[in-house]
Amino acid sequence: MPPAPPVAPTTVARPASTVRVLSRLLTWARPAVPRVVLGGCTALGASLLALAMPQVLRVLINGPLLTDGSRRGVVLGALVVLVVGVVEAVLVWCRRALILTPGTGVEREMRTSLFRHLLDLPVAFHDRWSGGQLLSRAMSDLGTIRRWMVFGLVMLVVSATTVVVGTGLMLATAWQLGLVYLVGAVPMVWLSFRFRTGYKDVARRARDQAGDLATTVEESVHGIRVLKAFGRGDDALDDFVRQADELRETEIDKARTLSRVSFALGALPEAVLAVALAVGVTLAARGELSVGALVAFFATAAVVNGPVERLGMLLAMTLDARAATDRYLQVMDTVSTVSDPPVPRPLPPPGPRGARLELDGVRFGHPGRGAAAVGATDGPDVLAGVDLVVEPGETVALVGLTGSGKTTLLQLVPRLYDVTAGAVRVDGVDVRDLTRADLRRAVAIAFEDPILFSASVRENVLLGVDGDTDGDAADDLLAQALDVAQAGFVHDLPQGVDTVIGEEGLSLSGGQRQRVALARAIAVRPRVLLLDDPLSALDVTTEAAVTARLRRVLTGTTTLVVAHRPSTVALADRVAVLEDGRITGVGTHSDLLAHHPHYRFVLTAMQVEDHRLDDALHGTKVPR
């Protein structure tokens, strides 16, 4: 397996500040803000109580409690400590209840928003983005953001407050020593800023690599049959391990960067205290500072240094959350290029024989990698001005070489892709003037590569049928669709049409899957039916049966069918030849056969072959 390159399109470097990026989380986090603030307050309260507890104990023990020698005093003192302790525990619990539960709510909101956005983004987007990159955003990135919001952010605020308040106290008790501490803070702040720049990039790289690794995992599972058939499991493993090792190295890089700031935030404050000790003792010896103030200064400093040391870890957590947010927003900021028009037009009422489908100067080129600009394409246009009209009720076969753009052309009709120039019209309305829902209700497609979902046969076939269709009507649609597609085999499955198929159920053969997918398109009863080589995986006998049934059903539907074989062409009233991105000929099979050299080449090479085989059947040795 080839090493998977980083698939995520690279973003244009935007020097947005971490605060700006993270504040965009408010879009989803706004409802939780009051609880987070309140939770932060309780957290602050709890840590202040924790700080106060030693003082309370000192006062109680050294105070009148023991000196007046009454049992009542002791019990009372213990009770005070007990109450303070219980309040602290309650505050700790409240913080959890206040922050953590809404925190998960925000995560869910962001997760479902991402999913909604992904469902809305066009197929062209999904072509470019690997599954692993999207999945890692939906799971691991959002988890990181949640943990930062409920823990990192609160701890950052609490720690920073403690440091600021503590430094203020230190300045108040011994301003000279406080100044020493402040001077020491300057390189700490500077180092933290330097750390930020370095760490941010490594954090982002680690996340992107983790996404690529997820992609490799996904491909190794989806492509397992190929890997098995060629015995390439070990090579796939080698590639995977190489990639995982790269991730490991990035993570260690990350730790190295973090360790530098940990060193600074660990060593500097203590070193500053060493200096402060020398200065303080000297001052005290000269009588410029009281010993009491000296002691109080160091007692406070001991409390402050803990949060200072923690700042490195919290900063790292924040930058990780920023990288995760960047990745999340990268997808969320992608604007769907295939969107509903601001003022959609309605489709005219359906005619009795289906819709008129019109392709007018249609051009299409796959968008270039990374280039978001509309119309920026990669290589020559696949379709370079296609003009074709399919009249209501007519069936037109689309014939062309492999890779000539037949499948692409079909997918332009339901706007899975949008034309880069020209227009596709259904009953005279440009498909871009309709809502996607209206359009896709009128148009159904059977993909060559049948996509089935883990659901019952019934659900898979009725996928495009409106949910409000009542039970009996739905049953009729199901029965007819299955009948036309010659998918009677489903009745022999263990639970009949209620058997779960797809990944989580029974595996069907290629031909069976194709027939279910065909039934699905038929069940929609669309105005326009698009069939992408729908019979390729069927054997001759089944194909003939399906063709016969389809011909009868298709009279009321406008159909465009991609055909590779004469037998599929047999479905059509007319044939259109797609060649070099244009329609170079339209006519009946026999007309084209007689007058269109390319058509003859595409469709009859096999018949020449067949004659040779026929000769072989009549005694000549088959050339090998």
Added chain:
Amino acid sequence: MSAGPHGAPAVGASRDPDVPPGTGVSSRDVRRRSFALLRSLLRPVARPAWATVALVVGSQVAAVSGPALVAYGIDHALPALADGDPGPLAVVAGTYLVVAVLGGALVAATVRASARVAQAILLDLRRRVFRHTQRLSLEFHERYTSGRIISRQTSDVDALRELLDGGVTTLASGVLAMVLTAASLAVLDWRSGLVLLVAVVPGVVLTRWFQRRSQAQYRLNRTAAARVIVRFVETMTGIRAVQAFRREPRVQAAYDALAEEYRETNAGSIRINGVLDSGLVLIGNVTVAAVLLVGGLRALDGDLAVGVLAAAVLYARRFFNPLAQIGMFYNSFQSATAALEKVAALLAEEPTVPDPVRPVRLPDARADVRFDGVEFGYGDGPTVLHRLDLHVPAGQSVALVGATGAGKSTVAKLLARFYDVRAGRVTIDGVDVRDVDPVDLRRAVVMVTQEAYLFSGSVAANIALGRPGATRGEVEAAARAVGVHDLVLSLPDGYDTEVDKRGVRLSAGQRQLVSFARAFLADPALLILDEATSSLDVPGEVQVQEGLRTLLADRTAVVIAHRLSTVMGADRVLVVDAGRVVEDGSPADLVAAGGRFAALHADWQRSLDRA
């Protein structure tokens, strides 16, 4: 075609999909297996892990010595300086400076060392899971959805990562601090120490409760996460169909429900953790109050000096400080073990197609193939092949013909050893395929299926999958042989063109050509083509047939195709029906004999005429 309905029954709520079927694995065994996995992951990194612990201890000592130095400085250096001797101050301040730098260095070293240990463990786990997944048979892959495997390798590994990231350090420093404090207290006043011991009882009760509840909760959490991932992967894989059939609202509703379920399990485990967290604080604070009460009463009686009481109470207080951290560690430990349970269950899956114990080398296979009384069915399902006897001499090309579900694909899969027979045996050059060295078997037998999967990477790399290490010239020769060379050259970067995700920018026919080129490059002794040409257009198929003629000249081949044009080129045709061979002969003979094949041939002729 494959044998119609087969595969495992739908995995629903009825069965825990992570427990291998037929094995009565209890909850305790599941946990034990998870611990065993954790131990085996830790064993190779034992030394650096202990080194990390030593670093933690060092940095703790440095942290503790700071206040001691300050105390010494105030108590001794100050009076000395007042007496005009700056020596002690210089020594103390100098020592403190050194300790500060040393402490910082130790902290930094801890960060690096623990990352190194954690990442080594994660790499090891990732490699193990990936390798095992590749080793497992197709039968397994048809039962275990791709999304679940992905979730095992991403989200479950992440859970372990969270534990490793801060775990070792937190645990080591926390436990160390507690032990030191407890020892100091015991030395200072053992009776107060006893009070501390009493606190252990509710502590243990609370921890036991947390262990039970969080175990159940984290199991739910892992399952919920996997469900979200499965749905996500399935939807994104099938996004075309979702959009084309306007399924967005329904799919969204289903996903929302799963995301909510996942949120609930997350919130649940956080809630349980919150009880542990605040419970530990409560126990600690109550104990401090108790120490104060007991000590205060004793001080009243004169049994205890007030100074000692003050110290004892402060120690008791400090003893409980690290508990919050240890609680956090235990929480991520529970989460990680639940995740490892899932991973361990995956690793415990045995390949149903095991590697031979004593592999027989088959370096130069001629591929003379025999089926001796082969019986087969998928899983526990009905018998699909009934006592099949078949001999394909080396160099012969055989076409399998029959209706969907007749068992053609099954024959092909048994040959490629995707599955093993229930009875009888399949041999290649007289050796049972179950005994052939797997590497030699894969070199000798290659199967091209209808599904032409492309991996992300260049076109050249995708073709080279047939033979890693092939030169560009060899890759191009293979592409030329199947007629895909010109097409590849027309791509923006030729052979270096990256195929997009799932190769969507190549058409289905082009993908099949690429996978044919793979087979050409692999150059096997036995080539199996299972509907490998279904998406090709006529010129494409002619080209492939040309190529096949050269390729198959002195090669054994088994071809499954519903296009008779492909079948007619074979030396021999087998008509399969309901798992039995009903006709056997050269194409011409069978057409002349007027059986099923002749009827099929007539149908095909009609389909051509009709066009």
